[in-house]
Amino acid sequence: MSQNQADPQQKGRIAARFAQLKQEGRGALMPFLEAYDPDPATSLAILRGMPGAGADLIEVGVPFSDPMADGPTVQLAGQRALKAGGTLAGALAMVRDFRKDDGDTPVILMGYFNPIMSYGVERFAVDAAASGVDGLIVVDVPPEEADVLEPAVAQGLDIIRLVAPTTDDARLPKVLNGGSGFIYYVAIAGITGTRSADAGALVEAIPRLRKFTDLPIAIGFGVRTPQQAAEAAKVADGAVVASALIETLAKSLDENGRARPNTVRLVLDQVRELSHAVRGN
């Protein structure tokens, strides 16, 4: 049971945030950062700064050696993070630190199953919930394998399901069943950071999806510019921006791949711009 299903009085942070935004009449901006990219202190500073820069929910990527669904930008972020000592335990510690002064902004961990399996799914579920993680996107766990994540459901974590352009109507109920928090619509058939979604296709895809679910829908993969983010947040209920932010971070690094004094500010400035567009101001 997810928190919002278990006890409607005590909604999870994700449900609460989407409910609040609905009242405000706007969609969510959901920026992504890779934990430990390029080092733990810089990525924690970015995480801490994100809500102030206009992030409504935050996705924290857990570095993995073999990110099958990611393009070069996120791959390189993962490699920098691993070099800096990034681990699943490290990502959880970051969220714990973040929670010391932010009790409201939902945090979703995004990653691949092997580091979770290696950590131990039960122990991970307990630690993630205790660290203040709200939801999980485990890219390589499709509905067919979802029973491996049951311990996380038991801890009240939302399991965010991915819907792709290749997911047809016959399959949708299977994909949506067991999901909670929100639905992540993968806007392109492809890997992250390679091409952008076609706005027309989204205008068709999202209403089709709405027929099958009452959960909020966020659009990710290929959302790069403030304009695209604003469009996605309007057609759906939220926009995820990852590669475009990581590119800014990567460009700001020195020749040895280390953060410069303005790295955090450059990334947060971009979050702010995206947020202005999503808020329509």
Added chain:
Amino acid sequence: MNQPLTNSLRQGPDARGRFGQFGGRYVAETLMPLLLEVEQAYESAKNDAAFMAEWRWLLKDYVGRPSPLWYCSRLTEHLREGAGPGMGAKVYFKREELNHTGAHKINAVLGQILLAKRMGRKRILAETGAGQHGVATATACALFGLQCVVYMGATDVERQAPNVFRMKLMGAEVVPVTSGAGTLKDAMNEALRDWVANVHDTYYCIGTVAGPHPYPQMVRDFQCVVGEETREQILELEGRLPDALVCAVGGGSSAMGLFHPFLDDKDVALWGVEAAGRGMDTPEHAASLNRGRPGVLHGNLTYLLQDRHGQIQEAHSISAGLDYPGIGPEHSWLHETGRATYVGATDTEALEAFQLCSKLEGIIPALESSHGLAQVMKMAPTMREDQTIILNLSGRGDKDIFTVAKHLGVEL
């Protein structure tokens, strides 16, 4: 094909594509509908007599099957020299190296390419390590006029230059992969990424019994032709089943193909040989079963080389085709159930076997197969002389002569 018995070890995988806990379909949602489509297409194809007949015909007239089962009299005599009285098993080679394109890989490639055609796919992807699977796929694509893109680790492009040239001659595009250590694992990542982005017209032809369901089953089924022939041939030659089967394991397709038809014959010992690289107790090897633990990579749950945080480690082997940190899920299951035994052979042992085989039998074996031979050299002298041991000589060594020459300090 014989129907397996109800309590047979040959029944796997289950409906979820699992062998015990191993296997499954751990892929992104984008790929999932496509995998279900491949599974359906395969189920219908394998029950279609015309499909199977076309595949069998290709195996016979294009590949040159059946491949012979060769009694290695000189090697047998040689290994008896060091053995005690009455010891030294008869050594046979299942000669997959005689296949067109020089390895067992073509057996499953032709099956998969016929399937891709049946599914209306015009663009074919493959990953390759040693280049044998890439060459086999390029070959089949040339034969059927399909576009072929082969992902190959940059390190392997360098150490398997002759095969890169062969693929290009046959019209394939070879894409060097620089991520990671630039070997087979990284090539497979890139192939999967390409597939996700081109699902509508592309078929991914996986080269071994790994990847998400239905690949481990499908590739195994096609490779079973090796074991089925072996069974008939040894019964004809010896009048009884063999005492031991030996095969090198990278992903494990040559071994699964040889082992599977014998899984229910409890008296036939099955030996898989992992690449022990510079030694199983050094960091440089590819011994996933002996030194790894279960995890998820490339769509399936299986034994993997990984660090304590669940990051996949790079494998090492002198042989590009064994340089993979995982292994097919059915092998993980055979390992845990104890039906098959998995041991290692080092780079050095493989190099010795490579040379011995060339001198004694006039057969230059692939470096991959040389790992299996190294195990035969250890085992045969410990077996009685009325016993038989069969090695899957999975490929020929032409592609490896540069690597071997370099290690022997010879300039070509």
